[in-house]
Amino acid sequence: MKIFTGNFANVKKYKANNLEPISIALSARYFNGQKYKSLNPDWSFKDFSKEKYTPLFNEILSKLNAKTVYMELLKLSNNKDVVLCCHEKAGDFCHRHLVAEWLKKELGIEVFELGKMQPEQTSLF
Numbered sequence: 001m002k003i004f005t006g007n008f009a010n011v012k013k014y015k016a017n018n019l020e021p022i023s024i025a026l027s028a029r030y031f032n033g034q035k036y037k038s039l040n041p042d043w044s045f046k047d048f049s050k051e052k053y054t055p056l057f058n059e060i061l062s063k064l065n066a067k068t069v070y071m072e073l074l075k076l077s078n079n080k081d082v083v084l085c086c087h088e089k090a091g092d093f094c095h096r097h098l099v100a101e102w103l104k105k106e107l108g109i110e111v112f113e114l115g116k117m118q119p120e121q122t123s124l125f
Helices: 008-016 050-062 066-076 095-107
Strands: 003-007 020-023 082-086
Touching (some): 003 008, 003 095, 050 095
């Protein structure tokens, strides 16, 4: 399974390309797909600067087992490639990018943002 990151604005494109969007957002009002709450930030982080937010969210990640997270995402996706989704547009600071860095550090896997860098899938969008 490959893991990508993206935002809710492109969910239809992800599904059309046989990718499984999974929400890691605190709220996903109009998203009816799978949700993985273990990767949600805390509500209290909402208005924090990047400098304050990053160490707090990394503390949440440090309490998780990356292999377990990977296996749970695999199960939620029915063995499809996954797009971890939230609201921020590509290029904006977002916790999904911290998750991508954490997965690389813990599991050695590259997690690319769709819409920015698309290795092996350059025709997606």
